[in-house]
Amino acid sequence: MSETGIKNRPLIVPIFIPNEGCPYRCIYCQQEKITSQSLQDVNASTIARTLDQAVQSHRFDPIRKPEVAFYGGTFTNLTTARMKELLGAVRPYLQKGLFNSIRFSTRPDSIHNKPLDMLRNMGVSTVELGAQSMVDEVLKQSRRGHTSQDTVESVQLLKEFGFKVGVQLMPGLPGDTQERFMQTVQKVIRLRPDMVRLYPTIVLKGTVLEKWFQEKRYHPMPLAGAVKICQESCIRLEDNGIPVIRIGLMSSKTLLEDNQIVAGPWHKAFGFLVRSEIYQQRIESYLPEWGAAAEIGLRVPHKELPLVRGYKNRGLRSIEEKTGAKVIKVTGDDTVPPGQVVVNSL
Numbered sequence: 001m002s003e004t005g006i007k008n009r010p011l012i013v014p015i016f017i018p019n020e021g022c023p024y025r026c027i028y029c030q031q032e033k034i035t036s037q038s039l040q041d042v043n044a045s046t047i048a049r050t051l052d053q054a055v056q057s058h059r060f061d062p063i064r065k066p067e068v069a070f071y072g073g074t075f076t077n078l079t080t081a082r083m084k085e086l087l088g089a090v091r092p093y094l095q096k097g098l099f100n101s102i103r104f105s106t107r108p109d110s111i112h113n114k115p116l117d118m119l120r121n122m123g124v125s126t127v128e129l130g131a132q133s134m135v136d137e138v139l140k141q142s143r144r145g146h147t148s149q150d151t152v153e154s155v156q157l158l159k160e161f162g163f164k165v166g167v168q169l170m171p172g173l174p175g176d177t178q179e180r181f182m183q184t185v186q187k188v189i190r191l192r193p194d195m196v197r198l199y200p201t202i203v204l205k206g207t208v209l210e211k212w213f214q215e216k217r218y219h220p221m222p223l224a225g226a227v228k229i230c231q232e233s234c235i236r237l238e239d240n241g242i243p244v245i246r247i248g249l250m251s252s253k254t255l256l257e258d259n260q261i262v263a264g265p266w267h268k269a270f271g272f273l274v275r276s277e278i279y280q281q282r283i284e285s286y287l288p289e290w291g292a293a294a295e296i297g298l299r300v301p302h303k304e305l306p307l308v309r310g311y312k313n314r315g316l317r318s319i320e321e322k323t324g325a326k327v328i329k330v331t332g333d334d335t336v337p338p339g340q341v342v343v344n345s346l
């Protein structure tokens, strides 16, 4: 990532409240392992410590409009007193201008009859909804306990209250198919959220999904299939002006230790695999026809060099397969417009 790229990305400092406020444990969920954090850690003083550390870090940059995020639980199911405790701990940092705003994740069936005005007044600007799928049969088979209509209504209500809305989606849940996930994406596009996250379903140790997997009742997507589905989804969402801000679960120490990942399309660079596939698809029209050259050189903007190379140079191999030419040289050249490639026959 170039310096410019980093500066353009919003700086989010996460505070995890693993499963706090969740009405029950979802079949695939293992927040403590995902986040390396246990519930008793989170109180006003630990929040202050986390934010102080973030502010002192060399990566902290007010230009990136820093935000504090409460992730890993169902924030709006907490008692009003607990919500105020957590948000109140952030307030001094908002007042000093060190952070711009707060975001949190929650369930689509935990928005109605919640104190949304209070949340706005205490500095929350973005709410991320764990919608997961917009196909009711998938939600039912995955025992999510809410419907797609809950997501539709929650997004509308949050927008009426002036929040930015993020939608989290999970391809590959029980009952899901490529076709059903594309229906989900189309329905989400109609809702016009401000951003989407894509988390392909992974089987984690100690979950109901693991049991279903062992009993052969659940079959996870293969890695290539998950990359493909996320690639398609990303293109459709971003072509409709909805940014995809995360693809794939983040790695955490505890998730990777003790073989916590039992099965599923896990890859440490999953998002990069998807982004480089999208890139390869987009540059195809700039490549010479198969057999037109024996050896070629490529010039691309500096920040697109990793994308053209792809994971372990798989991007270059793919270009060689498509053109029948050997890629001899790849050069960074910022006179080339973003998303384009200049090809020289050598």
Ligand code: SF4
Pocket (backbone or CB within 6 Å): 019, 022, 023, 024, 025, 026, 029, 030, 031, 072, 073, 074, 107, 130
């Ligand atoms: S609501 Fe979210 S955080 Fe809570 S158990 Fe379900 S997936 Fe996990």
